Every structure is written in C-alpha cells, then in structure tokens.
Amino acid sequence: MNQLFPPLSRYRIILGLLLLCFASLSYARSGDPLPSWNNTAHKAAIIEFVKSVTKKGGADFVPVAERIATFDNDGTLWSEQPIAQLIFAFDRVKAEAPKHPEWKDTEPFKSVLNDDMKGVMATGEQGLMTLIMASHTGMSVEEFSQIAENWLTTAKHPKSNRLYTELVYQPMLELLSYLRANGFKTYVVSGGGIEFMRVWMEEVYGIPPEQVIGSSIKTKFELVDGKPMLMRLPELDFNDDKGGKPVAIQKFIGRKPIAAFGNSDGDLQMLQWTSANPRPHFALIVHHTDAEREVAYDRDSAIGRLDKALDEANQQGWTVVDMKQDWKRVFPFEKVK
Amino acid sequence: MNQLFPPLSRYRIILGLLLLCFASLSYARSGDPLPSWNNTAHKAAIIEFVKSVTKKGGADFVPVAERIATFDNDGTLWSEQPIAQLIFAFDRVKAEAPKHPEWKDTEPFKSVLNDDMKGVMATGEQGLMTLIMASHTGMSVEEFSQIAENWLTTAKHPKSNRLYTELVYQPMLELLSYLRANGFKTYVVSGGGIEFMRVWMEEVYGIPPEQVIGSSIKTKFELVDGKPMLMRLPELDFNDDKGGKPVAIQKFIGRKPIAAFGNSDGDLQMLQWTSANPRPHFALIVHHTDAEREVAYDRDSAIGRLDKALDEANQQGWTVVDMKQDWKRVFPFEKVK
Numbered sequence: 001m002n003q004l005f006p007p008l009s010r011y012r013i014i015l016g017l018l019l020l021c022f023a024s025l026s027y028a029r030s031g032d033p034l035p036s037w038n039n040t041a042h043k044a045a046i047i048e049f050v051k052s053v054t055k056k057g058g059a060d061f062v063p064v065a066e067r068i069a070t071f072d073n074d075g076t077l078w079s080e081q082p083i084a085q086l087i088f089a090f091d092r093v094k095a096e097a098p099k100h101p102e103w104k105d106t107e108p109f110k111s112v113l114n115d116d117m118k119g120v121m122a123t124g125e126q127g128l129m130t131l132i133m134a135s136h137t138g139m140s141v142e143e144f145s146q147i148a149e150n151w152l153t154t155a156k157h158p159k160s161n162r163l164y165t166e167l168v169y170q171p172m173l174e175l176l177s178y179l180r181a182n183g184f185k186t187y188v189v190s191g192g193g194i195e196f197m198r199v200w201m202e203e204v205y206g207i208p209p210e211q212v213i214g215s216s217i218k219t220k221f222e223l224v225d226g227k228p229m230l231m232r233l234p235e236l237d238f239n240d241d242k243g244g245k246p247v248a249i250q251k252f253i254g255r256k257p258i259a260a261f262g263n264s265d266g267d268l269q270m271l272q273w274t275s276a277n278p279r280p281h282f283a284l285i286v287h288h289t290d291a292e293r294e295v296a297y298d299r300d301s302a303i304g305r306l307d308k309a310l311d312e313a314n315q316q317g318w319t320v321v322d323m324k325q326d327w328k329r330v331f332p333f334e335k336v337k
Numbered sequence: 338m339n340q341l342f343p344p345l346s347r348y349r350i351i352l353g354l355l356l357l358c359f360a361s362l363s364y365a366r367s368g369d370p371l372p373s374w375n376n377t378a379h380k381a382a383i384i385e386f387v388k389s390v391t392k393k394g395g396a397d398f399v400p401v402a403e404r405i406a407t408f409d410n411d412g413t414l415w416s417e418q419p420i421a422q423l424i425f426a427f428d429r430v431k432a433e434a435p436k437h438p439e440w441k442d443t444e445p446f447k448s449v450l451n452d453d454m455k456g457v458m459a460t461g462e463q464g465l466m467t468l469i470m471a472s473h474t475g476m477s478v479e480e481f482s483q484i485a486e487n488w489l490t491t492a493k494h495p496k497s498n499r500l501y502t503e504l505v506y507q508p509m510l511e512l513l514s515y516l517r518a519n520g521f522k523t524y525v526v527s528g529g530g531i532e533f534m535r536v537w538m539e540e541v542y543g544i545p546p547e548q549v550i551g552s553s554i555k556t557k558f559e560l561v562d563g564k565p566m567l568m569r570l571p572e573l574d575f576n577d578d579k580g581g582k583p584v585a586i587q588k589f590i591g592r593k594p595i596a597a598f599g600n601s602d603g604d605l606q607m608l609q610w611t612s613a614n615p616r617p618h619f620a621l622i623v624h625h626t627d628a629e630r631e632v633a634y635d636r637d638s639a640i641g642r643l644d645k646a647l648d649e650a651n652q653q654g655w656t657v658v659d660m661k662q663d664w665k666r667v668f669p670f671e672k673v674k
Contacts, residue, residue: 065545141587185547194588194591195591198591208402208591209590209591209592210522210589210590210591210592212591216588219584219587219588220580220584221580221581221583221584221606221610223609227613228583228606228609228610228612228613230583230584230587237588243557243558243559244558245558246558246565246567247556247557247558247567250478250556250567251531251553251556251574252547252589253546253547254531254532254535254545254546254547254549255546255547269558269565272560272565273558273565275565276564276565
C-alpha cells in the first residue's frame with residue numbers, strides 16, 4: 001500500500017483475506033478449484049479450457065506471458081443493481097450540498113437531494129455526467145481515494161444492508177484464483193472509474209492497481225507549495241465501455257486476451273476482440289437469471305442490458321453462465337443451498 | 338508473442354537473448370551486478386538503495402508490490418541523437434511518397450523528400466506532428482506493428498551504421514536486470530510512441546508490452562468484414578512527456594514509483610513525482626558527457642535538453658550519472674576500455 005491507497009480499515013483487510021483464504025481452503029479440501037459452481041457443462045468448459053492452454057506440449061498450449069484474462073466488473077464480479085459508483089456520486093452530492101445552496105433548485109442536483117431517482121434518470125446521460133463531475137473532481141488523486149475509501153467502508157447496499165464490497169460473486173472469486181494459479185494475469189476492464197475501483201480491488205479480488213483498467217477523468221500535474229500533486233479535472237478522459245474496451249485493452253496491456261468475462265452488451269466488443277485471438281481463447285457471459293438470490297434481468301434492463309451480446313454468444317458458442325443453475329452460491333456470506 | 342507482435346527475425350531474438358545472457362553471465366562470474374559501471378559513488382548509491390529497500394526487517398524495506406521503477410527511453414536506455422522514431426517517420430514518408438504526388442510541393446513533406454533536415458525543423462512542432470500522423474496512422478494496430486518491426490530490423494543509425502536496437506546502453510541493461518532480480522517491476526515511461534516501442538522492448542530490455550507506457554494516437558474499434566480491428570486515427574491521444582509522465586504513471590500503474598531514471602527536462606516531473614513518495618525512493622539522471630563514445634550535450638541541446646532537471650538534481654541530491662566517468666562501456670558491442 002502506498003500513499004495513494006490509504007490503509008483499509010482492519011475490518012476490510014480481514015474480510016479480503018478471509019475471502020481469499022476461503023477460496024484456497026475449499027480448493028485444498030475438495031480438490032475442486034471451483035467449489036461454488038455446480039457440476040454443469042459450463043463449469044466443465046472452464047476447466048477444460050484452462051487445462052488445454054496450460055498443458056505443456058499440448059496443441060493448445062499458451063505461454064504464461066500471453067495468458068491474459070480480462071473481467072468486466074459491474075454485474076460480472078459484483079452486483080450492479082444499483083450501480084455502486086452512482087450511489088457514491090449521489091451520497092457525495094448530498095454531503096457537499098451545504099456548500100452549494102443553488103443545488104436545491106438546479107437539476108440534476110435537486111432530484112438527488114429529494115431522493116427522486118426518476119427525476120435523476122430523466123436528466124439523462126448529461127445529468128449523470130454532471131453529477132459524476134461534481135462529485136469526482138476538484139481534488140487530488142490521493143484525496144479522492146480517501147473519500148472513496150471512507151464511503152466504501154460505511155455505505156450499505158439499500159436492499160441487502162451489506163457493504164458493496166460484500167456483494168461480490170463467490171464463484172467469480174474462485175475463478176479469479178483458479179486462473180491465477182494457472183499462470184493467468186487477471187485484469188479488470190470496466191466502465192467504472194479506474195481510481196474508484198483501485199481503492200478496494202487489491203484486497204477484495206487480489207487484483208493490483210496496475211491491472212485495473214476503467215473509465216477516467218483528466219488529471220493535471222501541479223506543484224502545490226512545492227509538493228507534486230495530480231489534480232482531478234472536470235473533464236472526461238476516457239469512457240471504458242463497448243468499443244472502448246478493446247481500445248483500452250490494447251493501450252494498457254498491448255496484447256489480446258485469451259479469456260474474457262462479461263455480462264452485458266457493454267462487454268460485447270471485448271468478447272469479440274478476445275475471440276479474434278488466433279491463440280485458443282475463451283469467452284464467457286454471466287446471465288442474471290436468479291431473482292431469488294440476486295436479480296433477474298437481460299434484454300430489457302436499463303442497467304446491464306444483455307441483448308446483442310446474448311445473440312452473438314449463441315452464434316459464436318460462447319459460454320453463457322446461468323446464475324440460477326450454475327452457481328451453488330452467489331455471495332460469500334450466503335449459505336450453500 | 339501474439340499476433341500484435343509479429344515474430345522478430347531470428348537475428349533480433351538472438352541479439353536480445355545474448356544481451357540478457359551477457360548481463361547475467363557477467364554478474365555470475367564477477368559477483369558484481371553492474372559490471373559495466375566503474376566503481377564510483379554513483380554506482381555505490383544505486384546498490385546501497387537496492388540493498389536498503391530489499392532488506393527484510395530493515396527501516397527502509399519496501400514490499401515487492403511497491404517496488405516500481407520507471408525509465409525514460411530516449412537518451413536514458415538508448416541513444417536519442419537522432420531520435421529513431423523521427424527517422425522512422427521520415428523513412429515512411431519517403432516510402433509512401435509515390436502515392437502522394439502532392440507531397441513534393443507541400444511542407445513538411447517536401448523537406449523530408451529533399452533530405453533537408455533544417456527545412457523539416459523549420460516547420461516546427463506542427464510540422465513534426467503532421468509527419469507523425471501521415472506516417473503512423475490510417476492502418477490497424479497490427480499492420481503498424483509489422484511496419485515498425487520491418488523498419489527496426491533493417492534501418493541503420495546514420496553515424497554508427499548499426500541497428501537502432503543495438504544502440505542501447507549496456508550499463509542500463511544491467512541496471513534493469515539488477516532491479517528485476519531484486520523484485521522490482523520495471524516500466525518504460527517515454528515520450529516515444531507506445532506501439533512503436535512495444536515492438537522491440539520485450540526482446541531488447543526484457544520489458545513486456547503491459548509495462549511500456551508512451552505517447553499514443555487515438556484508435557477505434559471496428560468490425561471489418563466481420564473481423565474485429567483497432568484502426569489508428571490521425572489524432573493525438575496523449576503526449577507522455579513532462580507533466581504527462583506522472584499523469585500516465587498514475588493512470589497505467591496507479592502507484593508512485595520508488596525509483597525513476599531519466600536524462601532530460603522531459604523527465605523532471607516524473608523524478609519529482611517519484612521523490613514525493615513517502616517510501617524510500619531513488620532518482621537518477623543520465624548526463625551525456627561522453628563525446629567520444631556517444632554524444633555530449635545538456636543545457637543548450639535542442640534534443641534531450643537537460644537544464645532545469647540538472648539544477649533540481651543538484652538541489653534535491655538526485656544521482657547524476659556522468660557517462661564518461663561512470664560507465665566502463667556504453668554499448669553492448671563496444672570493447673571495454
């Protein structure tokens with residue numbers, strides 16, 4: 001941890017370690033690298049792929065340096081209903097409102113302060129961007145990390161009343177560990193904010209900051225009283241979604257992945273890019289089919305719509321995970337059925 | 338090697354392996370990790386720093402995950418007189434000229450085609466950018482890598498008549514190996530083009546594509562006849578120089594380095610950013626003082642000017658390497674004095 005990533009609360013560190021230990025222990029005990037997955041054809045396809053690309057001398061062997069796996073985050077590694085970072089933006093606006101009396105009468109702030117989600121959504125993409133800029137910029141990179149960290153260790157998911165970092169998918173944590181144990185370098189490639197994600201992903205997913213790729217706002221280097229600072233400016237730098245994902249993968253990694261994991265149309269181009277790798281490759285979509293343990297949604301959802309990518313998955317033979325059928329357990333805190 | 342990095346010629350691979358082997362063998366034989374460095378105070382300072390941050394239980398110990406070292410490229414790891422990528426741009430313009438008859442009468446192309454370097458320089462930054470866009474864009478990322486690869490395996494440095502990839506600094510190759518042997522992750526952070534550098538840096542420096550950070554042009558994801566492509570657009574994405582270096586370090590790595598290496602005012606902000614790390618840190622400048630074995634230049638040079646950074650190095654106590662005094666050997670092909 002360096003100064004950009006302020007020490008997490010003891011609770012969070014212990015939680016992270018427990019999650020990782022749990023995955024490893026389960027593996028050691030059962031010999032099953034994916035104990036929270038039911039023994040379906042989808043689980044078998046994952047294991048078959050990993051075995052084939054790691055088998056020395058095999059026709060499908062891929063050298064360690066090229067074992068790049070990219071994961072979407074919202075809806076693929078953790079819950080996206082609601083989108084945590086948007087709730088963070090709303091909470092920041094509420095906290096900062098006393099300094100901005102004009103917000104009471106100005107959209108999109110007015111709707112946020114009145115807890116009127118329909119009103120916020122009616123302001124459209126432009127309104128959401130205004131909220132992001134108002135809540136995410138104007139401070140140094142270090143200050144922002146501290147603000148995000150404070151929120152993540154206290155804010156609770158409205159339905160489950162749990163920390164957002166608890167609402168991660170246990171089967172996917174096991175998949176991350178399994179891939180890394182087989183020489184894969186695991187990356188997050190998400191539409192979420194890169195610095196918002198870096199605050200917690202090392203502890204929760206075991207993914208270090210240099211393997212977190214996301215959307216970004218512009219920053220500027222400045223000497224403030226002789227001290228070097230990176231200030232966050234109210235201007236979008238990069239939107240890491242849809243066609244932006246292959247662009248970012250090439251920019252940050254410089255290699256095509258051999259495995260990619262997503263859950264929505266925002267991941268379609270990343271899955272296409274990965275499937276264009278002449279090396280053996282694997283593409284997987286998490287299909288949210290479990291209304292009881294999580295949320296069921298796909299073609300008509302405003303958040304995390306899965307429509308075009310589902311059609312293409314069927315055409316291309318990508319693995320489509322059925323959460324209800326394939327996952328023994330969804331969240332780490334959940335009892336096994 | 339994936340398809341983005343077409344296989345290097347056998348010659349280049351052998352050269353790269355020989356360079357790495359030579360460094361390792363020299364170390365093994367002598368017990369000296371930096372055999373091409375004379376035993377000066379500067380060499381001692383490097384070794385002292387590495388020992389202090391890797392000593393378990395020591396006051397200055399830094400965990401492996403935070404041992405990030407960033408290196409400028411032009412003038413720090415290889416020669417920058419002339420700048421290879423600019424010569425590449427000129428050669429590309431000459432090769433493409435038959436398709437553009439209008440270039441004969443249009444600056445900056447006219448001066449390039451007449452080998453009139455003064456004329457090119459007179460077109461200023463705008464003219465150079467025009468040449469870069471004309472020579473570096475309009476093709477896919479894969480096609481560009483192949484073009485750069487072809488040039489790098491054939492083009493010769495005008496003075497030495499050697500491949501540009503031979504004009505790397507042997508003492509710095511040893512330094513890269515020494516740092517990696519001590520758990521450091523070595524990155525290039527250069528004003529050079531990110532995809533131009535990735536073509537050869539893995540073989541020559543042992544630095545994989547995901548640890549190469551540089552200037553970039555925008556790219557766009559497209560399906561061409563159903564095949565996913567990243568097309569290079571004639572628009573600057575990011576200029577990785579001066580204040581841009583800390584911006585890029587934060588964006589790509591997300592941690593402050595604990596060691597940084599540069600040679601010009603373009604590296605000043607990277608060195609300041611590294612020196613602001615609350616962890617023990619090390620900043621080094623390569624001072625080009627050797628007119629006989631390389632080129633001598635500093636405060637008044639148009640290329641690689643070292644002026645403000647030299648003043649700040651003196652104030653802050655950064656290590657300023659005197660190439661003539663500190664380096665036993667400059668290039669791998671050179672006999673030891």
